Amino acid sequence: MSVLTFLGAAGTVTGSKFLLERGRQRVLIDCGMFQGEARWRRRNWDPFPIDPASLDAVVLTHAHLDHCGYLPSLVRQGFRGPVFCTPGTADVAAIVLRDAAHLQMEDAQHARAGGYSRHDPPQPLFDTEDAEQAIRLLQPAVRAELGGTRIRLHRAGHILGSAFAELECDGRTLLVSGDLGRQQHPLLRPPEPPPAVDTILVESTYGDRHHQPLDHAQLGRLISATAARNGVVLMPAFAIDRTAVLLHELAGLMRDGLIPHLPVYVNSPMALAALNVYRAAVTNKSPELRPEIVGGPDPFDPGTLHLVHTVEESMRISDPGRPSIVISASGMATGGRVLYHLARLLPGKRNTVILPGFQVPGTRGRALLDGARSVKIHGRYVPVRAQVVGQPEFSAHADSDELVNWLSAAPAAPETVYVVHGEDHARAVLADRIRDELDWTAVTPKHLERVRL
Incomplete structure (x- = not known):
């Protein structure tokens, strides 16, 4: 039996982290930082819900901070496993993580000099040494196998290297969309259609909105x-x-x-x-x-x-x-x-x-x-x-129509779609559309909620 836990991006649009547990195996899909309101940012400082050293691997969908930026903190807390991602994500994530570490240290320095932090003394969430150690764990590959779990990464068209992740174990398949790109991205080709899977996690950043053409x-x-x-x-x-x-x-x-x-x-x-x-x-x-x-x-x-x-x-x-x-x-x-x-x-x-x-x-x-x-x-x-x-x-995010159209291209209906990575209203609207237009089961999970796959 596999269990999925929503460690982030459930009730907010950042902090993507989804824990897949199969027996004693633990895989984290995405490892993002929370951003925005203080109530979300404070979660970056909370102890990780499980021992990071017990994770067997991390899978990254892409290199935006809210999907990969917590990785150096995870390393600081003891994670040493492989981080599977596309070659493009490996190239871009190295840039993002080094910059994030620099900003963490710079912000702590500004806070110390200005005396405006609530922490005494102000400390960064992670530093450049943590970031470099995290970068060394990146393993570029669009296909990988980990103890009977097969991992495939498919083009998502959001940023260079972005992918949606397909994980298969014990005959069950999970798809995590990451961030999906637009059909008319001026530089990138659009997302590949999704394969037939049992469970889908789909982002909903613009789940309640429609993009107008750029004037x-x-x-x-x-x-x-x-x-x-x-x-x-x-x-x-x-x-x-x-x-x-x-x-x-x-x-x-x-x-x-x-x-x-x-x-x-x-x-x-x-x-x-x-x-x-x-x-x-x-x-x-x-x-x-x-x-x-x-x-x-x-x-x-x-x-x-x-x-x-x-x-x-x-x-x-x-x-x-x-x-x-x-x-x-x-x-x-x-x-x-x-x-x-x-x-x-x-x-x-x-x-x-x-x-x-x-x-x-x-x-x-x-x-x-x-x-x-x-x-x-x-x-x-x-x-x-x-x-x-x-x-x-x-925006490089698919809008509500593009998300529904992408889902509808799947060869078969999944058992459940979990709508994540969006504000509550955006998630609710997209979930309603999935139920009404595709006649699929759509759920808006809560933070730290656990479900069986």
Whole structure:
């Protein structure tokens, strides 16, 4: 008998962790950090529900922080097993984990200097040594076998290397969607259809919403209007995939004459490292990429691209004093160099902040999107006078229709679909659609709930 326990992403959109137990064997599918509201973030500091050393393996669907970012903490607590993932995820996860460790240590240092932490003394959740040890455990493979459990990873089309995981043991099959990409992702091919399985865990980030097509002309007008008033366009962007997508979009807008040829600064060490991975995928004609992306000119350089490497360069462009576009991580403004740009640019009415993607409740990005008049950055409140605009059309998550269509492509109905990785309303709406339209059993599990497979 196999038992599944929901250790994260049940009742919230982050912290994906699903424990599969079969006899004495224990496999963790995804190992993500909780993000957003303090009640969720505090869970990162809770002792892991089981002894991490008792885990036989971890399977990663992809390299976003809310799916892989807890791995160094798991290692710190004693985990030493293999971490199975695709080759692309191994490349990207190494970048993400090193950056996460750096930010953990930097945030603890800021808290010590500013005296605004509740912990005395402030400590990082994990450090660079933990991250490096976690990276050494990564085992790139799209197929693996572990004590009678077969693991297969299928293309998910969300970010480079992303996959949905299929696990088979004792004649029973479990599918964990991870994050599913969109049919019209500008760089990546869409997700593969799901195989016939007994149980599915499906994400629901946009389970209650429908993506509108990106209005390129409207985005062009927004950027052009900011430039006309001598302002700066700041895009807090996820370093992985989103920065590459934005650069591809800006290149198209400039090529089509929809925006002036403005300097474009990418200011995020992680984004620069990830951009190198995406460029290598283009050069190597990765089968994950759309055919039109490979074989042509650099799809990420609008001709005015400036890659910011040093802190000194970063400080110089915090308020460049001329119309320009700055792309900086993190995508929900939770940390990183983008905070310095926000602190400088938010008070200026001539500037525009574009939020290109989902903003988790409790993050600065969500506060800005909801109309906050001030936000707290490094212990101080910063007034918000700049124009703030959300652009959810840039999301790399499948919307409600795409999720239902993907599920419906399965050759046979599963016994149960567990709807995870979404806010409660989004999960409930998607579960209702699965019941009503597919006539399948759909459940919204609770945190720490255990079910038999």
